[in-house]
Amino acid sequence: MKIGVFGTGMVGATIGTKLVALGHEVKMGSRTANNEKAVAWAKKAGAKASQGTFADAAGFGELIFNCTSGAGALDALNAAGAGSLKGKILIDISNPLDFSKGMPPTLFAGNTDSLGERLQAAFPETHVIKTLNTVTAEIMVNPGRIGGGDHVMFISGNDTAAKAKVGEFLKTQFGWKELVDLGDITTARGTESYLPLWLRLWGALKTPYFNVKIVKE
Amino acid sequence: MKIGVFGTGMVGATIGTKLVALGHEVKMGSRTANNEKAVAWAKKAGAKASQGTFADAAGFGELIFNCTSGAGALDALNAAGAGSLKGKILIDISNPLDFSKGMPPTLFAGNTDSLGERLQAAFPETHVIKTLNTVTAEIMVNPGRIGGGDHVMFISGNDTAAKAKVGEFLKTQFGWKELVDLGDITTARGTESYLPLWLRLWGALKTPYFNVKIVKE
Numbered sequence: 151m152k153i154g155v156f157g158t159g160m161v162g163a164t165i166g167t168k169l170v171a172l173g174h175e176v177k178m179g180s181r182t183a184n185n186e187k188a189v190a191w192a193k194k195a196g197a198k199a200s201q202g203t204f205a206d207a208a209g210f211g212e213l214i215f216n217c218t219s220g221a222g223a224l225d226a227l228n229a230a231g232a233g234s235l236k237g238k239i240l241i242d243i244s245n246p247l248d249f250s251k252g253m254p255p256t257l258f259a260g261n262t263d264s265l266g267e268r269l270q271a272a273f274p275e276t277h278v279i280k281t282l283n284t285v286t287a288e289i290m291v292n293p294g295r296i297g298g299g300d301h302v303m304f305i306s307g308n309d310t311a312a313k314a315k316v317g318e319f320l321k322t323q324f325g326w327k328e329l330v331d332l333g334d335i336t337t338a339r340g341t342e343s344y345l346p347l348w349l350r351l352w353g354a355l356k357t358p359y360f361n362v363k364i365v366k367e
Numbered sequence: 368m369k370i371g372v373f374g375t376g377m378v379g380a381t382i383g384t385k386l387v388a389l390g391h392e393v394k395m396g397s398r399t400a401n402n403e404k405a406v407a408w409a410k411k412a413g414a415k416a417s418q419g420t421f422a423d424a425a426g427f428g429e430l431i432f433n434c435t436s437g438a439g440a441l442d443a444l445n446a447a448g449a450g451s452l453k454g455k456i457l458i459d460i461s462n463p464l465d466f467s468k469g470m471p472p473t474l475f476a477g478n479t480d481s482l483g484e485r486l487q488a489a490f491p492e493t494h495v496i497k498t499l500n501t502v503t504a505e506i507m508v509n510p511g512r513i514g515g516g517d518h519v520m521f522i523s524g525n526d527t528a529a530k531a532k533v534g535e536f537l538k539t540q541f542g543w544k545e546l547v548d549l550g551d552i553t554t555a556r557g558t559e560s561y562l563p564l565w566l567r568l569w570g571a572l573k574t575p576y577f578n579v580k581i582v583k584e
Binding site for chain 1: 479513556562570571
């Protein structure tokens with residue numbers, strides 16, 4: 151499958167590398183066609199990896215992963231352009247973290263609005279699916295690393311068919327065992343608002359390699 | 368032990384009833400000395416249950432549970448008075464829920480501030496410990512109801528000794544098996560910010576009887 155990955159940070163590189171390892175063709179997009187980190191990533195990841203602008207990656211991919219920072223997400227999608235994103239599924243992993251007030255970061259959305267909703271509102275002809283944003287990058291693509299994979303991933307989005315496709319992708323490609331469909335894209339407020347707890351747990355547990363499992367009656 | 372419980376809602380009644388069943392003497396506090404719901408609760412809960420004003424409950428209790436609504440928490444503590452709360456542990460279960468913008472509720476604190484911090488700042492000589500606010504009332508006092516009690520409770524507070532006492536109380540009295548000490552009272556931002564996800568999970572799971580378990584490396 152041809153996949154576009156927006157973002158050259160740890161999340162983009164981890165997702166991109168895993169997708170190439172799974173046999174997919176991956177184009178990493180950034181603001182410039184030959185971003186240094188993207189070029190280095192593509193060289194390391196192998197023949198099925200390439201890089202380009204956000205528009206190049208969007209045009210290339212049948213499926214798009216948004217792995218930019220939260221603050222850079224809307225700009226990345228705008229640079230890609232509504233035309234090349236039209237009708238496609240965009241898996242939004244970004245979190246609305248605001249580092250301007252010191253550490254730990256606060257949120258610039260998540261209470262009465264969410265970043266997922268902002269992206270969906272700005273690109274109504276794209277299927278924005280919010281998921282994977284509640285774990286560290288390595289757990290996203292390798293949930294089996296902790297607890298034998300016995301923990302949960304949340305998923306939010308308006309389009310039921312697109313959400314089902316992403317759920318299937320997460321299960322078959324990354325190995326997720328349990329998904330909870332929270333509902334439409336407004337439920338991204340829930341998972342984005344979870345970040346402050348996630349950050350405090352990272353501090354308390356002294357490792358980012360953790361996740362939650364749902365225990366219910 | 369003599370315990371004061373602020374609030375006559377479902378949380379206050381559930382906590383109060385459990386404490387009486389455990390053999391404690393409990394005074395339920397509200398704005399008026401003979402609040403109808405508090406009188407009815409005390410009559411039903413038995414000889415060790417009584418009711419009074421917030422100040423009465425604060426004066427009575429060696430330990431205080433704040434089970435008011437988030438919006439009413441500061442008023443309740445103000446009505447109790449700093450004198451009667453001085454040197455005591457106040458277990459703050461309230462959440463900063465704002466119902467004014469429709470359902471599900473949004474938060475009036477939790478991002479750059481938390482309700483737990485506001486209470487601690489207003490009553491610096493009281494040990495405010497934030498905990499129990501991440502599960503429904505029945506699970507607070509009976510964690511064994513789901514998953515054999517194999518799930519987690521978070522705890523936040525500035526005073527290490529007070530936090531240890533509350534942790535011991537939760538374990539020995541309510542049956543909690545696993546506590547995660549998130550740190551000082553600023554970490555209440557984490558658990559308060561989790562509420563939007565909790566509310567969405569309630570919708571998705573179709574039951575409030577659930578909690579999370581930490582899975583880590």
